[in-house]
Amino acid sequence: MSSEAKIRLDRVEKKYHGTSVPAVEELSLDVHEGEILVLVGPSGCGKSTTLRLINRMIEPTGGKIYLDDEDVTTVDPDKLRRRIGYVIQQIGLFPHQTIAQNIATVPRMLKWDKARIAARADELLHLAGLDPEIYRDRYPKELSGGQAQRVGVARALGADPEIMLMDEPFGAIDPITRERLQNEFLRLQAELKKTIVFVTHDIDEAIKMGDRIAILGERSVIRQLDTPERILAFPVDQFVDDFIGAGSTIKGLNFEQLSGLRLGGYPTIRSDQSPQAGLEALNESNKTWLLVVDEQNRPMRWMREGDLQQSTGSYQDEGSEVRIRLNAEDTLFDSLEQMLQSESGSCCVVDRHGALTGVVEMAHLRRAIRRAQVEARRHYEDLEDNA
The missing domain is CATH 3.10.580.10 (CBS-domain)
Structure with a gap:
């Protein structure tokens, strides 16, 4: 993961017509190259709105959005979206198309040749753990929920985008399948190193998936942005502490090895x-x-x-x-x-x-818990001193 900003939001705002309160209010945020940044917060705080602003499915009413230092608020939104993979909870596979055809959606728009498209579809099915010989010619209705979600991720990776936006991608799946898909996606990310903005309302999923977590309050105001370890060790205010909920100390033990x-x-x-x-x-x-x-x-x-x-010295019983x-x-x-x-x-x-x-x-x-808490507190004290 690089410290360079792949995506940068500079005082981005979204205010809908007829409302005085913005859905997103002057949000400034950097997403580092190769990281998973998770946006998490209560319902209605603007998480999904922020995601849609990044790929301009909705237009900002203020501020700038940069991809690789290019202001994308002025470019063709269709061309922009072809550079970005997008995965949603409802999956949205085209029911009349085969799995291979679904995966080929963006490559076809980019006018790849047929041989390249077919090879890419098979490659992504392999990556998703689905045998191309079995699944390439099936239709979405023939898949389980977990299989369909894998195809949704494969489709988002179709044209090998550097950036992926994921809006509660595993939210509608049973807990066992969800955990398997989370693990599989983290395995893929270790290999592919995409820049990912991931939206969830589940703090446990955020802790598992995120390199960094942005906990959002109303209007997408950032209440705390940091690594899962530091957020668990040192919630900066009562809002963050309440949102994390009970057991944050125990959850933090997942981040240190014996x-x-x-x-x-x-x-x-x-x-x-x-x-x-x-x-x-x-x-x-x-x-x-x-x-x-x-x-x-x-x-x-x-x-x-x-x-x-x-x-008796035998030590058997x-x-x-x-x-x-x-x-x-x-x-x-x-x-x-x-x-x-x-x-x-x-x-x-x-x-x-x-x-x-x-x-x-x-x-x-x-001792390990106390050490993590002290280190996190010092980190924030240093930030305040250098501000």
Whole structure:
């Protein structure tokens, strides 16, 4: 992702005839090249209106819109829209056209030759996870909702636009299919690196999809614009805090991997050591639990003092079996989920061979949360000092 602005809105306004209050009021916003910027806010705040202003489906009544530093408020709107992929919640596939013909909509307008159009349609079906041999000649009515939405995305990518506008593209799909499509689209974006403005009313979707999030109030006034991590760690006002809702601290744990934690020593004994050795290690550590590991340092069982006192040294039935092991690439949220299910209240982290590298405890998560909050607060204090 580049810090260069691919799209720039300069005091853009939209006021409908007969109304005194603008739908969008002097909105200034940069969208960086290669990023997903999510516009999120309550119903009626102007999210979709802003999206339609960018590709001039509706005309601004004030301000300028720049694409690659070109003022596009003065160019032919039809030519502009052919440079921009557009995906909507209702999908809008043409029912009388095959899937391949739908995908070819913009390439045909640009007068690509037939061979190039056919190759592009097959390429995009592959990218969307749909076998061209099966789907290219089908009609929209023969698709499931998730398949149709994939075709909608493929059609938006038809002429390989650098910019995509997505208006609640996964909003009308069941939760399981929605999550799969979100994951698939993020995989595609990692490969294609399009510049994307994505509208949603769902803060959880915004957190998952966005490189940055703009939380909008009435008339598309920006209340906070930042990375999901910083918004969750430090909502700048009560409006943002209320909109994010409960659980923002927990959601923020999704953005840090276990590799970022400093995991100190944790009491362990090998399975060939005596229970007495375990009791000594436990007493020296001031911990409640101890880990029994095998000869390859792979975690086997959690043991407490009473378990060790009753143990015969076989460590087969005493204590609690270590059922879940996480890797350094897993998130703090993953560890919290496992800690809540573990009798010990802790979670083992292992390397690719399964050998123990550390134990995550609740104190590690508390420190990580405090660190994120302090860093976000300092960031905004620095912005104020430099303003």
